[in-house]
Amino acid sequence: MEITDPPLPSDCQTLSRRVSLEQIKSLRDAVDTLKCEYICLARIREPLGLVGGYWNMDSEIINRIAAGSLCSAIRGIASMCSCFENMLAAKRLSPEVSHDAILFVQRARSWMLVNAIVSG
Numbered sequence: 001m002e003i004t005d006p007p008l009p010s011d012c013q014t015l016s017r018r019v020s021l022e023q024i025k026s027l028r029d030a031v032d033t034l035k036c037e038y039i040c041l042a043r044i045r046e047p048l049g050l051v052g053g054y055w056n057m058d059s060e061i062i063n064r065i066a067a068g069s070l071c072s073a074i075r076g077i078a079s080m081c082s083c084f085e086n087m088l089a090a091k092r093l094s095p096e097v098s099h100d101a102i103l104f105v106q107r108a109r110s111w112m113l114v115n116a117i118v119s120g
Contacts, residue, residue: 019097026050027100034107037114041073044111048077051104057083074112081105 030047033039045066052062057080064076084101087093093101 019093020054023054024097024100026054027097027104031100031103031107034104034111037107037110039111041070041115045073048080052080055083070115074116077108077112081108 026047030044030051033044033047049062049066051057052065061076061079061083064072065080068076081104084105088098088101088105
């Protein structure tokens with residue numbers, strides 16, 4: 001009997017344990033885009049949408065970011081961060097990709113904090 005890892009929640013499942021070059025590139029592009037927490041929503045929509053698509057995240061998460069209001073986008077980014085945190089906790093990522101995922105979560109949370117203050 002083969003022992004397998006428990007599945008991730010359905011909204012953030014990955015296709016396999018292997019990470020494709022497209023997944024890595026989309027994540028790194030998003031990390032680069034989020035270097036400045038004052039960057040506007042219009043400039044982060046596409047890179048984050050690509051992350052959601054390549055990482056097989058629920059379409060609702062992607063739609064919140066790609067087409068929603070600022071408040072909706074913040075909720076979508078929070079969901080995206082939760083997906084990466086679940087993957088990190090389950091140790092489903094290589095050390096190199098884990099590093100990028102950690103940077104993404106840190107920068108995305110900074111962006112959400114700044115923009116929640118601005119919008120609130």
